[in-house]
Amino acid sequence: MGKNYLYGRGVAFTFQWLPRVIGFVLIASGVTLVLLLFSQVWLRYIFHLPLLWVEEVALIPAFWLYMLGAAYGAYERSHIKVELAHLLTKRPRRRLIIHFIAALFGFALAVLFIRWGYSLFIWDLKFNPQSYTLRLPFLYAHSSMFFGGILVAFYFLIETVDLARQIFRGKAPLFQKTE
Numbered sequence: 809m810g811k812n813y814l815y816g817r818g819v820a821f822t823f824q825w826l827p828r829v830i831g832f833v834l835i836a837s838g839v840t841l842v843l844l845l846f847s848q849v850w851l852r853y854i855f856h857l858p859l860l861w862v863e864e865v866a867l868i869p870a871f872w873l874y875m876l877g878a879a880y881g882a883y884e885r886s887h888i889k890v891e892l893a894h895l896l897t898k899r900p901r902r903r904l905i906i907h908f909i910a911a912l913f914g915f916a917l918a919v920l921f922i923r924w925g926y927s928l929f930i931w932d933l934k935f936n937p938q939s940y941t942l943r944l945p946f947l948y949a950h951s952s953m954f955f956g957g958i959l960v961a962f963y964f965l966i967e968t969v970d971l972a973r974q975i976f977r978g979k980a981p982l983f984q985k986t987e
Contacts (some may be wrong), residue, residue, distance in 0.1 A: 879956050915965050929950060932945065
């Protein structure tokens with residue numbers, strides 16, 4: 809088990825196993841959220857029996873859906889961005905530099921988001937705020953901001969390093985988007 813074994817395992821974890829886990833949690837969160845909201849609408853408007861706790865429970869999968877969706881978008885490099893590089897220059901190297909600056913900026917913003925998410929995470933641990941009806945700790949939902957932020961920053965860092973390798977070393981991209 810030399811250096812190449814650990815490197816191969818790290819690459820497999822980063823680009824194969826972790827995105828699959830994120831995708832599974834995204835699907836589970838989405839299905840849970842749809843079922844909760846569907847049952848709420850059905851019970852409220854068909855049977856006239858509103859459930860007071862559905863919004864509290866739906867908060868948890870909604871937060872995880874949003875944050876892991878951002879992480880998956882950063883992994884796929886399909887996050888929301890404005891593509892103006894092709895209008896600014898026709899030179900491929902300059903386009904790479906523009907993309908590098910944008911990725912670096914995205915990474916910096918993700919690090920700021922981690923700091924904010926960490927503060928909220930620690931605050932939730934310290935004061936244990938809870939929902940009104942079911943007394944669910946908000947930590948379950950709010951922790952997604954910290955852990956999802958870590959994943960977003962991680963994939964932005966990979967993108968930044970990948971672009972730096974292409975610019976300064978002339979290497980091929982680590983990740984090719986297939987359509």
